[in-house]
Amino acid sequence: MAGVKEVTLLTGFLGAGKTTLLNCIISEKTEVRFAVIENEIGVENIDTELIANTAIPISELQNGCLCCSLNEDIFEVLNHLWDQRNSWDHLIIEATGIADPANIAHPFLINSNVRKGFLLKRVICVVDAELVEDQLREIPESICQIAFSDIILINKIEQVSTAYIKSLEQLLRSLNPFAVILSKPQIGFNVDTLFTYERFEGDHQAPVEQIGAGKRFSLVPGKSVPAKSGLMVSSHIRHNHSDIETIVLRYSEPFDLIHLQHRVNVFLILQSAGVYRIKGILNVNGGPNKMILQTVGKTVAVHPESMGIGRA
Secondary structure, three states: OOEEEEEEEEEEOOOOOOHHHHHHHHHHHOOOOEEEEEEEEOOOOHHHHHHHOOOOOOEOOOOOOOOOOOHHHHHHHHHHHHHHHHOOEEEEEEEOOOOOOOHHHHHEEEOOHHHHHHHEEEEEEEEEEEOHHHHHHOOOHHHHOOOOOOOOEEOOOOHHHHHHHHHHHHHHHHHHHHHHEEEEEOOOOOHHHHHHHOOOOOOOOOOOOEOOOOOOOOOOOOEEOOOOOEEEEEEEOOOOOOOOOEEEEEOOOOOOOOHHHHHHHHHHHHHHHHHOOEEEEEEEOOOOOOOOEEEEEEEEEEEOOOOOOOOO
């Protein structure tokens, strides 16, 4: 995807350490010229003042939380950055601590013009090792942030025991079995590690169980339909922490893309309020070897792995 600018979305609840991580990335990866979009709710963008390297291009979005007020501002900023694309290499978006990253990712996954110039490469969620369990119980946004991320970075690990970190990793993996989970010590963490992982390349550690012949499944609870003959294995995990469930389906046969999009669209019309994320790698009849399916809200995006370039 020559010419396309890669994007990293940085999310995590208030106080988790996103800005500290951002400074760490900028200061250590000196070979990369970063551009940054800072999203703050207030008029005074405090996080921008906390960014150590003031030489990099920083765009401020202050008209409310980006995930809630996705307006023309983001497109104006992207257009401006595209016009200045020769002066930077990689875009980092630091979301507010109460943002749902799925909504911020929406234009990068759905808008064809944005996708021509910007490739969402990874979503990193920073979690506070000491506070995250309480946040998960009390704050729905923290669940959304973890469930949508490709990399979950456990921060402030010095404040808890090693045994607790292991149990916390299990909890986070139950909420997002597709994410890469890393722990960040105060000293000795290599930020390059974050950039070795990309979307759809996580360590899928969800257990699977064989679906026997004659069993049936449905995307819509209460509606039983014959399982596609190519359904090989599935996992259905109910999480102890909450009512979230993870369902993994694998197929041995290629899909009819139009039929699949129709089925997923119908499913989302009926069930999108209870679905955090659908993503998959597709083998499509008559299509490229690999196509990517993702959903944001009620919108389905299916596109080849490679895209062109253009203006947002």
